[in-house]
Amino acid sequence: MSEIRIDLRSDTVTKPSPEMRAAMANAEVGDDVYGEDPTTNRLQEKVAALLGKEAALFVPSGTMSNQIAIKCLTQPGDEIICEYESHIYTYEASGVAFNSLVMPRPVWGYYGVMPLEEVEKAIRPENIHAGPTRLIEIENTHNRAGGTIYPIEEVEKIAQLARERKLLMHLDGARLMNASVSTGVAPAEYAKYFDSVSLCLSKGLGAPVGSVLSGSSEFITKALRVRKIFGGAMRQVGILAAGGLYALEHNVERLKIDHENASLLAEGLAGIAGLYIDPKQVQTNIVMIYLRNPDWSTEKLVNQLLKNDVAINAVNHERLRAVTHLDVNRDQILETIEIFRKIMEA
Numbered sequence: 001m002s003e004i005r006i007d008l009r010s011d012t013v014t015k016p017s018p019e020m021r022a023a024m025a026n027a028e029v030g031d032d033v034y035g036e037d038p039t040t041n042r043l044q045e046k047v048a049a050l051l052g053k054e055a056a057l058f059v060p061s062g063t064m065s066n067q068i069a070i071k072c073l074t075q076p077g078d079e080i081i082c083e084y085e086s087h088i089y090t091y092e093a094s095g096v097a098f099n100s101l102v103m104p105r106p107v108w109g110y111y112g113v114m115p116l117e118e119v120e121k122a123i124r125p126e127n128i129h130a131g132p133t134r135l136i137e138i139e140n141t142h143n144r145a146g147g148t149i150y151p152i153e154e155v156e157k158i159a160q161l162a163r164e165r166k167l168l169m170h171l172d173g174a175r176l177m178n179a180s181v182s183t184g185v186a187p188a189e190y191a192k193y194f195d196s197v198s199l200c201l202s203k204g205l206g207a208p209v210g211s212v213l214s215g216s217s218e219f220i221t222k223a224l225r226v227r228k229i230f231g232g233a234m235r236q237v238g239i240l241a242a243g244g245l246y247a248l249e250h251n252v253e254r255l256k257i258d259h260e261n262a263s264l265l266a267e268g269l270a271g272i273a274g275l276y277i278d279p280k281q282v283q284t285n286i287v288m289i290y291l292r293n294p295d296w297s298t299e300k301l302v303n304q305l306l307k308n309d310v311a312i313n314a315v316n317h318e319r320l321r322a323v324t325h326l327d328v329n330r331d332q333i334l335e336t337i338e339i340f341r342k343i344m345e346a
């Protein structure tokens with residue numbers, strides 16, 4: 001696809017700014033497989049401190065980060081509890097089955113939040129017929145639920161249950177900074193309930209590549225080996241880590257702007273006949289747009305939008321997803337609303 005003027009398909013489409021590129025070009029590097037890349041070490045220390053963990057590991061993607069964590073925390077044949085529409089269950093190509101030989105036990109959430117009693121019911125009894133439940137996975141913010149925030153009180157309740165039942169906890173915090181900026185709850189406050197936390201640098205934070213997995217020193221020692229097995233051990237990777245450091249130093253507070261733009265888009269689209277927005281879903285930088293006009297398909301609407309230089313992804317036959325980010329400004333959001341109006345009212 002040629003360059004699109006207003007690209008709302010994902011916050012993964014963000015491009016490194018000239019300042020970020022300069023930081024990357026000037027990064028001090030070394031061979032990270034020897035642990036000798038000073039910029040990568042700095043990034044790992046920074047994320048570990050941000051999340052209140054002993055250690056952290058730079059990895060190529062959010063998917064690899066989740067997959068390494070689950071591999072480290074489970075044994076083949078274990079069950080893992082996750083939300084039905086979680087990224088690990090929906091979008092990681094059955095990776096948990098492929099890499100870890102574990103069985104997902106999905107639980108339906110409300111706005112991405114799994115009811116405590118449903119999680120409790122999903123824990124297998126100690127019985128020769130049951131695969132042992134080992135891990136509970138939470139996604140914050142929850143992508144397919146619409147960028148919804150997992151309230152800290154709910155995290156705490158599930159963590160307490162996990163402790164009582166001797167289960168481990170993994171956080172897919174690809175967009176944890178969006179949750180944190182929106183609620184004012186510190187990232188370490190969320191992270192303290194989890195054995196492992198995955199944080200993405202290449203979504204709303206605007207770095208071109210990379211995620212960071214964090215946890216105890218013992219966990220990260222294991223994760224280092226699994227990253228090698230998965231082919232994710234990199235060499236002079238400080239070039240990429242520098243983009244991540246720049247993102248954490250410059251692009252966190254500004255996530256507020258993305259959230260304001262998402263609200264603006266949601267309000268504007270809600271006023272257009274044939275479209276429905278659930279205001280409860282609009283909590284951070286994602287807007288789920290439901291089609292309520294039988295004459296339209298999401299495919300047709302996506303194509304019409306593209307002709308007007310606006311790119312949006314269809315989630316399914318009735319739903320589109322728009323994601324705001326640092327490469328889309330307020331004026332472009334207002335323009336997008338008008339383009340939608342023009343198309344839907346034609």
Ligand code: TLP
Pocket residue numbers: 009010011012060061062063064087091139141142143172174175200202211
């Ligand atoms: N999400 C992507 C797509 O895979 C759907 C997107 O455009 O939103 N956890 C969460 C919650 C995510 O949303 C994503 C990416 C990942 C993990 C995986 O990150 P990457 O793409 O770096 O492997």
